[in-house]
Amino acid sequence: MSDLLDHRVRHAWTPGGAAAVHLPPKAVRRLAERIGPLRAGAAVARESDLAVPESALPPAASADLAEVVGAEHVLTDRVARLGRCGGLSYLDLLRRRLPGELPVPDAVLLPGDPEQVQRVLEACARHDLAVVPFGGGTSVVGGVTAARGGKHAVVVLDLRRLNRLVSVDPVSRLAVFQAGVRGPEAERLLAAHGLTLGHVPQSFERATIGGFAATRSAGQASAGYGRFEDMVEGVRLATPRGEWRLGVAPASAAGPDLRELAVGSEGALGVLTEVTVRVRPLPAVERFEGFVLDGWERGTAAVRELAQAGALADVTRLSDADETEISLTLKGGGRTALLRRYLRARGVAEPCLLVLGWHGGTRREIGGRRARTVRMLRAAGAVRLGRSAGEAWRAGRFAGPRQRDALLDLGLCVETLETATHWSTLSRLRTEVRAALVDSLRAPGRSPVVMCHVSHAYETGASLYFTVLLPRDDADPVGQWVRAKRAACQAIAGSGSPLGTISHHHAVGADHAPYLAGEIGEIGISVLAAAKRAVDPTGILNPGTLLREQ
Amino acid sequence: MSDLLDHRVRHAWTPGGAAAVHLPPKAVRRLAERIGPLRAGAAVARESDLAVPESALPPAASADLAEVVGAEHVLTDRVARLGRCGGLSYLDLLRRRLPGELPVPDAVLLPGDPEQVQRVLEACARHDLAVVPFGGGTSVVGGVTAARGGKHAVVVLDLRRLNRLVSVDPVSRLAVFQAGVRGPEAERLLAAHGLTLGHVPQSFERATIGGFAATRSAGQASAGYGRFEDMVEGVRLATPRGEWRLGVAPASAAGPDLRELAVGSEGALGVLTEVTVRVRPLPAVERFEGFVLDGWERGTAAVRELAQAGALADVTRLSDADETEISLTLKGGGRTALLRRYLRARGVAEPCLLVLGWHGGTRREIGGRRARTVRMLRAAGAVRLGRSAGEAWRAGRFAGPRQRDALLDLGLCVETLETATHWSTLSRLRTEVRAALVDSLRAPGRSPVVMCHVSHAYETGASLYFTVLLPRDDADPVGQWVRAKRAACQAIAGSGSPLGTISHHHAVGADHAPYLAGEIGEIGISVLAAAKRAVDPTGILNPGTLLREQ
Structure with missing residues (x-):
């Protein structure tokens, strides 16, 4: 638990209580030239400085919950509760550095299997407790904030004990995971079968299978492996109304696809306890490579051409000139200056870095795909930087x-x-x-x-x-x-007609809930609210997330 | 209208009042040997033999509806009503050949645009009339049966006047169609822009864009172009609660994907009036080809390998030995006997026909994809029949x-x-x-x-x-x-746990509604019913379709 506290309270992400990334002094100087003077900010709050109110969990509820999960899995101590006081948005982190009250839950429950999750929800419904499902806790949109939503107490349902690979069907290329399995563990369990999920968002090291599904996560290799919802073939949810299973076929015309309602439901329509995912053979070969395009318009036009020709690399990532410049600045070092000179000599006025990555069974297979992509990029005026630029990105892919x-x-x-x-x-x-x-x-x-x-x-x-x-x-x-x-x-x-979606892969949480009606209409909100009432009649599930409190 | 009557009442599909397909006498003899003696069935009912009750549309409702769509677009005559008395299932066709009552609507409305559809729904809600949206009328699952659902009258909303291509965005490769545009017309309108939808189900000649979306249609080239829901980027629906628009981005994490609720909603959650679809460049080259695999297990294993390797042809279709045999029988002719001998000589005991079709920009592009697929098929023991077998399938692809x-x-x-x-x-x-x-x-x-x-x-x-x-x-x-x-x-x-989905691309309609709870659970049914109440509080939309009458 103290490791968790370090992660979540003191330094947000970095394990061990100290920032593992050290920025080169030269990089800090150059950054300051660009954005203004830097100085150490508010010190990290000491644990003893953080206010933790008494747990409001009624003794009768506590006893019922202990009956379901075992007394040792109903945690009401300060450390356990502080360790689940929200996600990892900038404001979440800031609040932990500043004096003031944190959204600390009244208790943390650690159910051991899907049946226990179901019984926990039924007990919470009986005692009218708000329930916040909690996987990796990496929400950056207020999706795991322990909000009471008008209930007199709120419990966090930490799914870390749902950590099993339940089954693998290698013929159909399907795997069933419990919801609390984290990214690296999922890959380790699949690798034993020669399989991979291929889902690597920046939160990979901490986030869970359930969280990926609940938030419509998109991984860095989404061009090759799809978004997480593309991988979901079935779900098992616990709801106050009972267990709910969906997904019997790869595709169906049996009415609306309710899996697409469960996926992205952010704990507001049920707690995902198992997810059936499509898996693929573990790639034997990977190749990462960097290119530069001159300016945003040329860069996006090139990526669009690749996407529309079916020629995207599995990882395809284009930075604008500012991001390219700042990334180089933060790296510091002499090679950066060399690179700038090289690009100027090639007539590139506004370098936009394009990182491509391929995964495949054989070098030849990747080679064939890559040749087509590179041919198209050359025609679009791209300058090749080589593999080191791609490998540098790969090495830091989870360092953000x-x-x-x-x-x-x-x-x-x-x-x-x-x-x-x-x-x-x-x-x-x-x-x-x-x-x-x-x-x-x-x-x-x-x-x-x-x-x-x-x-x-x-x-x-x-x-x-x-x-x-x-x-x-x-x-x-x-x-x-x-x-x-x-x-x-x-x-x-926008006003009236949105220019884009309010979230491509971070989800709605509490932070985007005010903007959802603009995207799906008041009718959409009423449909979601009706669906929620159907599965959660008293509104105990993750109050204020996805739907604003009514 | 009389042409429509011919289609729908007399001969179901075949235009012109006469069956356009004539089976060779030898084929009929061989078929009879296999299944039992054949004799002409019940004669096609004469129009004058069909019972058409008086329209129960109240005059006040009629006047209100005429105010919205114009009096000439409120049809209550016998021919118009008989022409929309259900879909094209075997039982639909049989009922039109037999004496007895047909599900004839009380009126047929022909709105001219999405706004009129919206106002029609509001008028129907005021007058408490059941409304059955009607595109091509090709449902084979009772999805367009004019059921009253406890209301005193039912109107069919024929969307044939919503026949426009509203806009094309060639950069984003998107097109907005009104819902009543039929397959061939959609392709003709797109071809003027050098684009295609690539959606060719067997119902292509008659079915509409709105119907494709409402039923989660899958076209014969789904391996290349996707299912219809994969093409849908946005929808505009009319509902008794108001207009509802969805879809602002290619992908989103803004909560559950409600487009996936609209797609497959079969007119029970709203009337699709416009659909935004992803389009692609018109292919310049096509190639169809036939192969034979020995037995179902080998055949499906080969198709699975192609699917899992990303090596499917755009059209990929494997018949079992019975279907292969009967198809050859119905074709008759001497070449069939030759083919049988050729396959026997190659040691093929149970020939299963595999038809593959590729669409592409250039012969070279197709050639590259085809080479990989054929290599894999050869390794799986497939016998190549050549292009004529593929072309024969293509020529008859809509003849079913x-x-x-x-x-x-x-x-x-x-x-x-x-x-x-x-x-x-x-x-x-x-x-x-x-x-x-x-x-x-x-x-x-x-x-x-x-x-x-x-x-x-x-x-x-x-x-x-x-x-x-x-x-x-x-x-x-x-x-x-x-x-x-x-x-x-x-x-x-199944009992308890389904072996498969109750429909892959025909939809639920009234026929499959009793089996839906087995697939999505009672909780799924309650969620759908709640969503329906949110958009259609009095239950006027397509009663008995998708959800059984409560």
Whole structure:
């Protein structure tokens, strides 16, 4: 538990209580030149400084829950509760660095199997307790905040003990996982069968199978392996109304696809306890490579051509010029300067880094696919950087959260947000979101950097992922980001007709719930609310997530 | 209108009042040897023999509806109403050949645009009229039966005037169609932009864009172009609660995907008025080809390997030995005998025909894909029949319904049903459905043929499509099929845990509604019913379709 506390309370992500990523001093200097003076921000709060109210869990409820999961799996101590006090958004992290009250649950339950989860929900319904399902706790949209939602107590249902690979069907290439299995463990269990899921979002090291499904996660290799919902063939959910299983065939015309209602339901329509996923042979060969395109428009046009020709690499990721520049800055080192000179000599005015990665059974198989892609890229004017640029990205593919800890320690406001839209709207959406962020964050002595990349491309459109960096406003650090996020969401959700989706792979949580009606209409909200009442008549499941409290 | 009447009342599908498919006499003789003596069945009913009750549409409702769509678009005449008295299932066709009452609507409305559809629904809600949306009328599962559902009158909403291509976005490869555009017209409109949808189900000639979406249609080239729901990027629905639009991005994590609730909603959750679809460049080159594999197990194993290697042809269709045999029989001719001898000489004991079709931009592009597929097939022991076998299938790809008319004229019971499941269950499901059909249909002097094919293959499983042929039981023709269909559905839906989905691409309609709870659970039914109440509080939309009447 103390390891968990270190992760979640002190340093958010980085294990061991100390930031594992150290930024080179030269990089810090160059960053400061760009965005304004940096200084160490609010110190990390000591555990003893954090306010933890008494648990409001009624003794009768506690006894009933202990009956289901065993007394040793009903935790009400300070450390266990502090360890599940929300997710990993910038505001979550900031609140843990500042004085003030944290959304600490009244108890943490550790059920041992799907049947126990079902019985826990029934007990919670009887005692009218709010229930927040909790996997890796990596939500960046307020999806695991222990909100009471009008109930007198809230329990966090930590699914870590649901950690089994239940079965494998190698003929159909299907695997059934319990919901609490984390990314690396899922891959380890599948690798024993020569199989892989191929789902590697940035949260991979911590996030769980249940969380991937509940939030419609998209991994870095989504072009090759699909989004997580593309992999989900079946689900088993616990709901206050009973167990619910879906998924008997690879495709069906038996009415609306209710799996698509369970996937993305963020714990508000049930607790995923098992997920049946499509798996694939473990790739024997991988190859990563970097290219540069000159400017955003040329870059996105090239990625669009690849997507529409079916020629995307499994990993396809295009950074805009600002992201390319800042990434090089944060790396520091002499090779960066060399690279800048090389690109200038090739006439590249605004280098946009394109990282491609292929996974395959044989070198020849990858070679055939790669040859076609590279031919198309050459025709689009791409400059090849070679494998080291691709390998450098791969080596740091999960380092983002750790790097964020280091930047927070430097007193920065650092956060990401993302959306997706159709190709013909992509540049307009990027321009408007950037402008909204820059306008709301600019202040004397503080100049935000807004970086953007496309990490998921489809035939008809792509995602946009923004990263914001600027000196924190220590007078009002929460308000600084709240205003910027609101401006960005309004730019995305538009007035009347949205320019893009409010989330491409981070989900709705509590943070995006106010914008959902703009995307799915008031009728959509009423349909979701009706579905929720059908499975959760008293509204105990993850209150305020997905649907605003009514 | 009289043309429509010919289609729908007299001969079901075949235009012009006469069966366009003539079976060679030799084929009829060989068929009779296999299944039992054939004789002309019940004569096609004359229009004047068909009972059409008075329209029960109240004058006030009629006046309100005329106000919305114009008096000339509120049809209450006998011909118009008879022309929309159900779909095209075997039982639908049989009922039109037999004396008895038909499910004739009280009126037919022809709205001219999405706004009129919306206002029609509001008027129908005010007057408490049941509303049955009607596109091509090709449902084979009772999805367009004019059921009153407890209301005092039912109107059919024929969407044929919603026949426009609203817009094309060539950059994003998206097109917006009104719901009433039929398959060939959609392709003609797109071809003017150099684009195609690539959706060619057997109902292509008649069925509509709205119908494709409402029923989760799957086209013959689904391996290349996807199922229809894979093509749907956005929908516009009219509902009694107001207009509902969904779909702003190629992919989203903004909660459950409600498009997947609209797609497959079969008119029970709203009337689709516009559909935004992903389109692709019109292929310049096509190639069809036939192969033979020896036996069902080898055949399905080969198709599975192709599907799991990403090596399926755009059209991939494997017939079992019975279907292969009967197809050859119905073709008649000397080449068939030659083919049989050729395959025997190659040691093929149980020939299973595999038809493959590729669509592409260039011959080279197709050649590259084909080479890989053929290499894998050779390794799996496939015998190549060449292009003529593929072209023969292509030439007759939409002829099934016409051939059925000809077989009905011969006094046959002829019907199809379909399902899908995972690869490891596929053979068991085929065996059990076959056995259920054969056991329930076998009778002295009548021996059913049950043919089966896989026409849609996925990484994790495939569809099964059954065709049943046997001499009609003139003493109880309806009961004969009702019992067989029930037995087949019970074999699919199983007791407790279903072996497959109750429909892979025909939808639920009224016919499969009793089996839906077995597939999505009572909780799933309650979620759908709640969603329906949210958009259609008084239950006027397509009563009895999708959800059984409560």
